[in-house]
Amino acid sequence: MALNRWAVAAVVAVGMAGSAFAHDLKLTIPERGKLTPIQRLNRDGVEQVRKHNYERAETLFYKAYLLDPDNPFTLNNLGYIAELQGQVNRAERFYQLAAKLPTDAVIDIASNKNLLGKEVEAALQHPELPMQIDHDNVEAVRLLAQGRAPEADLLLTQTLKSDPHNIYTLNNLGVAKEMEGESQDALRYYDEAAAGPSDVTAVVTVNRFWRGKPISQMASQNGKLLRARLAKENTVDARVAELNLRGVSAINRNDPETANKDFREAYALDPNNAFARNNIGYVAELEGDRETAQFFYNSAQAGMGSIQKVRFASSRNGEGERLGSLAADNASKVQSRLAASQQELRQANPPIVLRRRDGSIVQEPAIAPAPTAPNQQPQ
Numbered sequence: 145m146a147l148n149r150w151a152v153a154a155v156v157a158v159g160m161a162g163s164a165f166a167h168d169l170k171l172t173i174p175e176r177g178k179l180t181p182i183q184r185l186n187r188d189g190v191e192q193v194r195k196h197n198y199e200r201a202e203t204l205f206y207k208a209y210l211l212d213p214d215n216p217f218t219l220n221n222l223g224y225i226a227e228l229q230g231q232v233n234r235a236e237r238f239y240q241l242a243a244k245l246p247t248d249a250v251i252d253i254a255s256n257k258n259l260l261g262k263e264v265e266a267a268l269q270h271p272e273l274p275m276q277i278d279h280d281n282v283e284a285v286r287l288l289a290q291g292r293a294p295e296a297d298l299l300l301t302q303t304l305k306s307d308p309h310n311i312y313t314l315n316n317l318g319v320a321k322e323m324e325g326e327s328q329d330a331l332r333y334y335d336e337a338a339a340g341p342s343d344v345t346a347v348v349t350v351n352r353f354w355r356g357k358p359i360s361q362m363a364s365q366n367g368k369l370l371r372a373r374l375a376k377e378n379t380v381d382a383r384v385a386e387l388n389l390r391g392v393s394a395i396n397r398n399d400p401e402t403a404n405k406d407f408r409e410a411y412a413l414d415p416n417n418a419f420a421r422n423n424i425g426y427v428a429e430l431e432g433d434r435e436t437a438q439f440f441y442n443s444a445q446a447g448m449g450s451i452q453k454v455r456f457a458s459s460r461n462g463e464g465e466r467l468g469s470l471a472a473d474n475a476s477k478v479q480s481r482l483a484a485s486q487q488e489l490r491q492a493n494p495p496i497v498l499r500r501r502d503g504s505i506v507q508e509p510a511i512a513p514a515p516t517a518p519n520q521q522p523q
Contacts, residue, residue, distance in 0.1 A: 181208075181211055182208045182211050182212050182215055182217075182218065183217075185204045185205070185207050185208035185211070185218075186204070186205065186208055186215075186217050186218060186221060188204050189201040189202075189204035189205045189208070189221060190221075192204060193224075196347070196352065196355040196356065198225060198228055201221075201225065202222075202225045205218055205221040205222050205225060206222070208221075209222060214245055215245075216242040216243075216245040217242075219238050219239075219241045219242035219245070220238065220239060220242040222238045223235045223236070223237075223238030223239040223242065226238060227275065227278060227279075228282065228347065228348060229282065230278075230279045230282035230283050230286075231279075232275045232276060232278075232279040235275065236275065276303075276306070277303055277306055277307055277310060277312075277313065280299055280300065280302075280303040280313075281300070281303070281310075281312045281313060281316055281348070282348050283299060284296040284299050284300050284303075284316045284320070285316065285348050285349065285350060287299070288316070288319055288320060288323065288350060289350045291323070293319075293320045293321075293323035293324045293393065294320075294324060294393050294396035294397045295396075296316070296319075296320040297317070297320040297321065297324060297393070297397060298397055300313055300316055300317040300320060301317065304317060309336075309340070311337050311340035311341065311344055311359045311360065311363075312346075312359060314333045314334075314336050314337035314340070314363070315333065315334065315337040315359055315362060315363040315366070317333045318330045318331075318332075318333035318334040318337060318363065318366060318367075319366065321333060322366070322370055324389065324390060324393035325385075325386045325387070325388075325389030325390040325393060326390055326393070327370060327374055327386065330366075330367075330370060331367055331370060331371065333363075334363045334364070334366045334367035334370065335363075335367055337359060337360060337363035338360050338361075338363040338364035338367060339360070340359065340360045340363070341360065342358050342360050342361070343358070344358065344359050344360070345357055345358055345359065346358075346359050346362060349362075380413055380414060381414070383410075383413060384410045384413050384414045384417050384419075384420065385419075387406045387407070387409050387410035387413070387420075388406070388407065388410050388417075388419045388420060388423060390402075390403075390406045391403040391404075391405075391406035391407045391410070391423055392423070394406060395426070395427075400427055400430050400431070403423070403427055404424070404427040407420055407423040407424045407427060408424065410423075411424060418444045418445075419444075421440045421441075421443050421444035422440065422441060422444035424436075424440045425437040425438070425439070425440030425441040425444065428440065
């Protein structure tokens with residue numbers, strides 16, 4: 145994704161994205177044509193930004209900051225880096241400090257031609273833009289890189305409410321939905337992002353190949369690849385696998401009702417699928433139906449796919465386990481809970497006794513065995 149600010153540098157200029165940073169990448173040329181150490185560091189930092197080497201750029205900007213903590217270019221650059229890292233408050237603090245420092249420098253080179261010849265204050269002034277959206281998208285990219293799609297989904301769904309047409313949020317949400325098995329939703333978000341402006345480019349991405357390239361092109365390619373995969377995997381097994389994946393993702397989003405629907409649909413398509421059986425058992429256990437849970441856990445141990453390893457689970461502890469082993473462990477735990485529950489019921493419900501009006505217990509005489517006839521033997 146890209147952010148809502150422009151990084152301020154010196155001497156050379158580079159555009160990060162069409163709507164990326166309110167500040168521009170720029171430098172002023174010293175009157176005598178000789179760069180100061182601070183200007184050199186900012187210039188080199190901008191070059192690293194152009195190459196998407198943000199860690200190196202941050203190091204250079206901090207070196208410039210140590211030389212002069214009151215340089216507006218340096219402060220704005222540090223704000224840019226902080227925003228890339230999703231540190232909204234820190235970025236705003238740097239931007240505000242940069243804007244407060246007076247300077248009569250004139251912009252000589254810039255990525256935004258409208259800024260050429262203007263004073264630096266013109267570039268530092270920017271409207272109040274939704275930095276929180278940028279922060280959320282940076283955080284979502286981090287979550288997606290770690291395989292935590294349900295968390296990214298929840299975050300981006302809320303973010304999209306603030307700006308329903310944000311191209312970065314739309315594309316990232318498409319990625320999250322695809323990872324969760326929600327293929328049709330993913331395609332919808334990809335298509336909407338692909339129809340966005342073509343001059344908006346990416347800065348923070350999981351795949352470095354896409355850094356600096358149009359977001360709309362990335363979204364279009366994502367949709368194309370997904371459609372090709374769906375056409376190739378148009379089988380019952382693929383559909384069952386997707387439904388199981390969708391259901392687990394729904395569990396991770398705390399939506400057991402949707403999860404149960406997906407698992408039941410997978411079970412209807414393939415009643416022998418061990419994953420569907422185990423997953424139905426899991427939802428039943430969540431709902432307190434331990435008898436049903438135990439039944440499906442037990443049947444999962446003998447179902448098709450029981451020897452396969454779990455790739456995606458509601459708990460990371462289950463990932464990599466063989467499905468049959470996981471189901472057996474689940475069944476054992478349910479059996480233990482059932483036994484404990486039955487014991488609690490027995491303790492909570494003592495035998496019924498006969499009581500007098502004053503509450504005292506009536507001691508009933510023991511029932512004597514019936515007498516047998518003299519010529520009759522016990523059977």
